[in-house]
Amino acid sequence: MYASREDIGYDFGDDSKAGSKPIKPNPNIDGGWAWMIVFSSFLVHILIMGSQMALGILNMEWLEEFNQSRGLTAWVSSLSMGITLIVGPFIGLFITMCGCRKTAIIGGILNALGWILSAYASNVHYLFLTFGVTAGIGSGMVYLPAVVMVGQYFQKRRALAQGLSTTGTGFGAFLMTALLKYLCREFGWRNAMFIQGAICLNLCVCGALMRPLSPKDVNEKYAVRRNSEDNRAKALSHSAETIKSNGVLSEEPEKKEVIKNEEVLDDIKHIEIGGNSRIGKSMYGLRILKTVSQLTVTVRKGFGIWYSSYFGAASLFTNRVFVAFIIWALFAYSSFVIPFIHLPEIVKQYDLSSQNNIFPLTSIIAIVHIFGKVILGIISDLPCISTWNVFLMANFTLVTCILTLPLMQTYISLAVVCALIGFSSGYFSLMPVVTEDLVGTKHLANAYGIIICANGISALLGPPFAGWIYDITHKYDFSFYICGSLYMVGILFLFIQPYIGKKQSQEKSTEEAQV
CATH class of the missing domain: 1.20.58 (Methane Monooxygenase Hydroxylase; Chain G, domain 1)
Structure with a gap:
């Protein structure tokens, strides 16, 4: 879906002869340049996702500079985070036509331009356009190719490669929080954004590293291995595929x-x-x-x-189990993003700035988040443990931490809760696995794009909603309670998914029996 002719050199001809040729090992798949792709994706996660997780520093500067409501100001960060994910399905169109490399390079230029133009902002609405929309679209144009290219270059070690590349989010949140705090203190927030824009030009270098696979490489990876079947079975299978193509x-x-x-x-x-x-x-x-x-x-x-x-692909939306998963995604991501945006302000209200300056709470979330991804992935790979159960437990732990965080008013207690938030949010590395279990390998790319889009909507609406609640109540407590409650509703849909799946499979078997 996200692969263009430039990237994979698809051959739309008859592939029935491909099964007769032995598949030769290719040094570019699961090795060689593939690890440069992982390194490139790792840097993209640092510069894109890490910077977005550190926007709480800039959010405080914007509040002081423009003297606007917290709800309105939070829209700047939310637009950037949300649009990065929401545009995912539409960036797929650019990847299909231009390829991952060109799309990422253009996105890097657009992202850097958004940061640089934001340095000259005269009001919050100006930031909506420059940082929220421009930088957000640029981030999406780099982020999606970074994920897709890792999937193209890896077959046997795909889970390991994706896990290593996505740890850049945790490293980036830690590094970018310290960097933006230093730049704002030494040069002011406007110069800090200008310097960050120059740093983000390195995204173009990351895009240049996304060397497309040659047609020969792709044929070796995606060659169809056909078993010896009679011609009648082949004809029937081909006819069924043509008639029933699910859109x-x-x-x-x-x-x-x-x-x-x-x-x-x-x-x-x-x-x-x-x-x-x-x-x-x-x-x-x-x-x-x-x-x-x-x-x-x-x-x-x-x-x-x-x-x-x-x-x-209407079959994705007729799959009620997957629809329940989408409902969960609509509430999930905001509960993870809200602490990053509003924690610096909460720390300031509790007079904990001196302790937080030594070791920021957002950095605790970021560091533990790295270990959470790795450990939860290792646990999920154990043969005696279900990935779905690990996914549910991590979600339940995260929503519990979100609901209890307002009750913590000391640095130590906040640090413990933030560490649990960082560890339990490591379930993000399990999302592709869970999605594949729900819809199958054939629809994985389409389904994951929809899930990312739902997460983007959640990230877009969550922080402004929390800021709006603060403007009314002058407390962040209700923001976390309401968002945590909505998140719990999404988790309830996860709990009823096995029942929905069982009922849907029974209906399908009944329909097949009638036919």
Whole structure:
């Protein structure tokens, strides 16, 4: 879905012959340059997600500078976080047409531009556009390719590679919190954002490292291994796939469209040759016509793949278990983001700034978050333990910490709760695994894009809601209580998922029996 012709060089021809050829080991898959991809993704997580987790420092500066309500000011950080995730499904269109490398480089430039322009902000609404929208879209254009490229380069060690790359979020939150605090203290928040924008230009370097796999590499990785079957079984399987495609474009019309487009391009080439022999002046116009035709073919094909992946895959939304998972995602991410945005302000209210300056609470969450991802991943890989149960327990622990955090008014107690928040939020590394268990490998990319989008909506609305509640009550307590309660509602949908799945499987078996 997120792979373009540049990235993987897809061959839409008949792959029935691929099974007869042995798959040779490729040094670029699960090794070699693949680890450079992991390193690139690790840096992206530091610069993108780590910076967003440290926005609480800038949020305090914006409150003092613009003297606006906490609810309005919190929208700046929420827009940046939310848009980064919400635009995920739409960034897939750019990846399909341009490839991961070009998309990431353009996103790096856009993200740096958002930071730099924000240094000249005259009001909060200016930050909405420059930092919230511009930097947010740029972040999304880098973040998604970083995740996708790791999946393309790894097959056997995919879980390990994704785990190592996503630990950059924890490292980034720790490093960027210290960096932004130092820059704001020494140079002021405007110069700090300008310097951070210059640092974010390194995202273009990370994008340049995302070298696309060659067609040969992809064929070795994605070659279809067919068992010896009779021709009748193959024909029946092919017919069933064509008729019942669950909204995904069938291969036959796609082949015809590709052939038709290639014929158009060939005609243009012949016209161009004839023009060279007869009228030299028409060469320039023919080349423009050829370029426009090729661009039209690329855009139509990319949009078709993107549209069919999200809006045509109706089976994802008819899966009631997956719909319950989406409802959970709508409430989950805000409870993790709110402490990062509002903890510095809470510490200031409790007169704990001197202790927090020595070791910030947000840094505690970030550091323990790294270990949480690794440890929860190791526990989930144990054969005697269910990944789903680990996922549920981590969610339940996190919502308990969110509900009890307002009761803690000393630095030690807040540090303990923040450590538990960081550890339990390590379940983010389990989300791709749980999603795959729910929808299967075939729909994993589409489903995970939808889950990320739901998390983005949660991150977008959560912190402003907490700030708005503070403006009314002059306390953050109710913000955590309300968001924690909504999060608990989402967890209840996780608890009833096994029942929903069992009922849905029974209905399917009944329908198959009737047929």
